Amino acid sequence: MTKTNFAPSILKMSWPIFIEVFLQMMIGNVDQFMISRYSQSAVAAIANANQVMNVIILLLTVISTATTILIAQYFGAKNKQKIEEVCTVSFFFNGVFSLTASFFLILFRRQLFQWLQVPAAIMEETNLYFSIVAGGIVFQGLYFSLVACFRGHSWTKTTMLVSLFINIFHIISNSILIFGLGPIPALGIFGVSISTNCNKFLGLILLFYIFRRYLNVKMSLCYLHPFPWKTLKQILSIGIPSGGETFSYQLSQMTIMKMVNMFGLIVINTKVYVYILATFCYIYSVALSSAAQIIVGYLIGANRSDEVGQKVWHTAMLSVIICSSMTTVFYLGSDYVLGVFTTNPEILALGHTILLVEIFLELGRGVNIVMVASLQAAGDIRTPVLVGMVCMWSIAVGMSYFLGIVMQLGLVGIWIGMACDECIRGLIFIYRWRSGKWKNRQFI
Secondary structure, eight states: OOHHTTTOOOHHHHHHHHHHHHHHHHHHHHHHHHTTTTTTHHHHHHHHHHHHHHHHHHHHHHHHHHHHHHHHHHHHHHHHHHHHHHHHHHHHHHHHHHHHHHHHHTTTTTHHHHHHOOHHHHHHHHHHHHHHHOOOOOOHHHHHHHHHHHHHHHHHHHHHHHHHHHHHHHHHHHHHHHBBBTTTTOOOHHHHHHHHHHHHHHHHHHHHHHHHSSSSOOOGGGGGHHHHHHHHHHHHHHHHHHHHHOOOOOOOOHHHHHHHTOOOOHHHHHHHHHHHHHHHHHHHHHHHHHHHHHHHHHHHTOOGGHHHHHHHHHHHHHHHHHHHHHHHHHHHHHHHHTTTOOOOHHHHHHHHHHHHHHHHHHHHHHHHHHHHHHHHHHHHOOHHHHHHHHHIIIIHHHHHIIIIIIIIOHHHHHHHHHHHHOOOHHHHHHHHHHHTTTTTTTOO
């Protein structure tokens, strides 16, 4: 890559990542949307099961993010052998980790749901969905590892096309297995869980075939003998702290979900539906941050750190504009967008209020998504972790409990607490980036 055809390409690189991430997020949202036509209780069951699943999935994501950062830096340094070694170690580690996580999640699922205070009325459905989907985590772990390899080489369109294909397959298989077709009976939540696993497996097979056939990278067992502990340490030195920040976020969200469960099915479903809408608001920011992360890693690996700052600021600004604009549109048309999921007037009224608070939440989240990814790519790993852990628990959880439970503001109070957390973290990350303390911390 030359200076002129790689460095300025954040927007060009972000749109296929956006479509891919959008389609990945749609898998869970499609499940909840389609099952809502079958059973409202099943919506709450899937939401609670996914609250636990998201912890492991996001941990797998950050390990893959570490892979992308290292590949991007080695790509900038033009070190092909180290790229192949990183790809091999990442694939192996993600496989082992996801299998281990799957085993323990299934083993301790009931204890997790009891801690979450999942209502007894949906416990059986939650357990059924979770048991099946947790068994397929290994497919997703290996898939994420391959996605990281493609992104590190800027092959973002490839993973986008694979995501498009498997999502079409997912919608078709959901329709058949949830509602039935011909001799196939309506299987409800059992059907959607089977469809989800088949979708993950198909995505893994397709991407692995393309990787072996077209990407000029050799992933081989020879790189594991002797085992490259230094490379694994590099991956974990990025992944574990980043995973700590992500793990803390998901645990805080599980704790908040526990509070939400105290208010009953209407509030649970309102939270689910608004969260689905929120994903549409920040999804392009995720794509922008991924593109920025790749380019920041490349520029640092190529010793061009002086070009990084301006790109990150422009990306963060664009992220904030998109997040807040999308949320404002959803707020103004809340009855229409929430009406896609339900006609319950209580949910529509509560959701309208929550979306007003969501506008302010997205102002902070738009900054956080880009800044955290950029700091990680630059090598400043500890700052997002420390800031995240302190703010998530003291502000997001603490204020949610105080406003939602103590002050009896319910879901509105909980959302205000989460919005305060995002905005305060955003201001801290802006200060950190302006300080320039992230410089000269590259991994290679």
